[in-house]
Amino acid sequence: MSFIEVTITASPEYSEILIAELSELGFDIFQETDQGFQAYTEEDKFSEEALQELLERYSFAGEFPYQTKSIAKQNWNEEWEKNFEPLLIADKVSVRADFHPKPEGIAYDIVITPKMSFGTGHHETTTLMIENQLTLDHTGKRVLDMGCGTGILAIMAEQLGAREVLAVDIEDWTVENARENAERNNCKTLEVRLGDASVLQGEAPFDLILANINRNVLLEDMPVYSKLLLPGGPLVLSGFYTEDLPVLQEKATECGLSFQNSRSKNNWVSAIFLKNSQ
Structure with a gap:
């Protein structure tokens, strides 16, 4: 192709x-x-x-x-490879290719070969998602990464202590790439699955859900995310602009989610919502 x-x-x-x-x-x-x-x-x-x-x-x-x-x-x-440069996020996370040397003094090191998959960490949305992940407790959690791209967020989740990670994407070549990157980072708990939100039917609840996609897909799939999220669990979203945040907040409220906070860069946004208690 x-x-x-x-x-x-x-x-x-x-x-x-x-x-x-x-x-x-x-x-x-x-x-x-x-x-x-x-x-x-x-x-x-x-x-x-x-x-x-x-x-x-x-x-x-x-x-x-x-x-x-x-x-x-x-x-x-x-x-x-002509332009890919190693990246440092929040002074804690290194994102690099295998031909870059591992930096010293960082807490987390992610090695990726992105091929045609989105998510090198250089785009604002990926960086913002990782910055938000660093604020959340992943230890022993079951995590879902929707629209996983290279698998960078799912890999980050495992490195932060998640006990089980499911990564999902609609493109077969992306799923292939995410699996390669998971293996490259010695991931033990990460499953990569082909499909959209429909492949989540029958899944057990998640403690934390990550979704870096786009505004329209997030609005369409938010009811599914909310249904699969345990009470009190965070939903972290990105892939949309500052002006889109109000409509996403409105949809979240309809789905039983409460807005917590957001961060932005160059008009891109990542927001955290919490599932309301039943």
């Missing part, structure tokens, strides 16, 4: 808007550049006509030049 890389020139203000719009067109991986951003989607999901129509809708803001390139799945490592 091949992927399409679209490189778009846009200001930071419109990059955020266009990324949100492109996520509705099947693009699910984004990387910022000095001039704008790059977006990735599977080749069979790509429509240049739809892309042009989208950019035309925002022509009032000027032109958004773009270029497209086809990338074979097996060549993705070469692409990201």
